[in-house]
Amino acid sequence: MHALDVLGDPVRRRILELLAEGERSAGAVVEVISAEFGIGQPAVSMQLKVLREHGFTDVRAEGRRRIYAVAAGPLAEVDAWLAPFRAFWEQRLDALDTELRRGRRANR
Structure with a gap:
C-alpha cells in the first residue's frame, strides 16, 4: 500500500494528527477517535494496526x-511525492507574505 493510500483514510489521518x-496510549487514541468518529475500540485498533504495519x-x-x-x-515518502507540486503553493505563499509585509509598512 502506498503511503498516500494509508493517509487517504480520515481516521488514520486524525490518529497521526493526535500522535504528532x-x-x-492506545486507550487515549481510542477515546478521542471514538468520540470524534463514533467508532468502537476494535475499529480504532484496526486503524492503529494499519498505521503500524505500514511504518507510520x-x-x-x-x-x-x-x-x-x-x-x-x-x-518522507509523502514529502518526496509532494515535492514537484510544492512550487504551486509556495509561490503564492511568498506573494502573500510580500503583500502582508507591504501592508504592515503602510500602516506604520
Missing part, C-alpha cells in the same frame, strides 16, 4: 499499555 502532538507509527509496551508515536519514514 506527542505519544499516546512506532509502538512500545509500557506494562499492559501500548504507547504509540509517529514514525517519520513514510512521511
Whole structure:
C-alpha cells in the first residue's frame, strides 16, 4: 500500500494528527477517535494496526499499555511525492507574505 493510500483514510489521518502532538496510549487514541468518529475500540485498533504495519507509527509496551508515536519514514515518502507540486503553493505563499509585509509598512 502506498503511503498516500494509508493517509487517504480520515481516521488514520486524525490518529497521526493526535500522535504528532506527542505519544499516546492506545486507550487515549481510542477515546478521542471514538468520540470524534463514533467508532468502537476494535475499529480504532484496526486503524492503529494499519498505521503500524505500514511504518507510520512506532509502538512500545509500557506494562499492559501500548504507547504509540509517529514514525517519520513514510512521511518522507509523502514529502518526496509532494515535492514537484510544492512550487504551486509556495509561490503564492511568498506573494502573500510580500503583500502582508507591504501592508504592515503602510500602516506604520
